[in-house]
Amino acid sequence: MEVSERPGAKRWIPLEANPEVMSQFAWGLGIPEEEAEFNDVYGYDDELLDMVPKPVLAVIFLYPLNDATEVKISAEEQQVVEDGQKGVSSNVYFMQQTVGNACGTVAILHAVGNILPQLHIRNGSFFERFFTSTAEMTPAERAEFLENDTELESAHSVAASAGHTVAPDLSVNVDLHFVCLTCVDGKLYELDGRWPSPTCHGPSSPETLLKDAVRVIQNVSKKIPDSVNFSVIALSKKT
DSSP: OOOOOOTTOOBOOOOOOOHHHHHHHHHHHTOOTTTEEEEEOOOSSHHHHTTSOSSEEEEEEEEEOSHHHHHHHHHHHHHHHHHTTTTOOTTOOOOOOOSBTOHHHHHHHHHHHTOGGGSOOOTTOHHHHHHHHHTTSOHHHHHHHHHTOHHHHHHHHHHHTSSSSOOOOTTSOOOEEEEEEEEETTEEEEEOTTSSSOEEEEEOOTTTHHHHHHHHHHHHHTTSTTOOOOEEEEEEEOO
C-alpha cells in the first residue's frame, strides 16, 4: 500500500491476507497461541458470519485502492481532518503509517493495541515492549517508532515471505490496503494509518462487532462490485 512517504522512507514487503500467516506472526510477537488466532470470514450472510469463531476481538479488512474506493476515502478523510479527535475515545490506540507496504502489520498492531486488557500478552515479548514504549506517544510518534524498529521489520519480513503467493518486488506499488475495525468504549472505530485519526462508525459492542464491521465493509465493497480483491479476517479469542 502506498503512503505519503518522506524521501528515503522505508518500504517493506506486503503482508499476505492469510490467517495462518497472521496468527503465526502475532504468536511470535507475544500473543499466546492458546489465547487468540486469525480466521477467514467467508461471506457477509448471517449463516457465514455465524461460522466465525467467537468472540471476535477485531476485524481486519483488505480492499483495493482505486478511483471508486478513493472517492469515498477522500470524502471521509476530509471530514476526519475537519473533526480531528473530537468524540474519539482516549482509550483508542491509533498510529499513523509512514513505512510503505506496512499496512498489514499496522492493522495487526491496531487490532492488538486495542484489546490488550482481553489478552495475556507474554511477559518480555515484543508486543509488551512495543505497547509499553508507545503508550503515551502521539500517532505520528508511534509511526516514527515503528519505522526505526528493526525487530518488527525483521519479523514482518519473515511473515511476508511465508505466504502462498510470491512476494512482489519492493519497488512495486501495491494497490491493496489493510485497515482494522474494532470496538472501544461502545463504538466501532476504523483504524487506518493513512488517516490523521480514527474514524468512528457509531455504536457497537463486543457481541455485535463482527456484524457492525461487515456493514462498513459492505459499503466499500459496493463501490467495486466486480472486484474479487477483498479479504475479511477476524481476530478471535479462543475459548
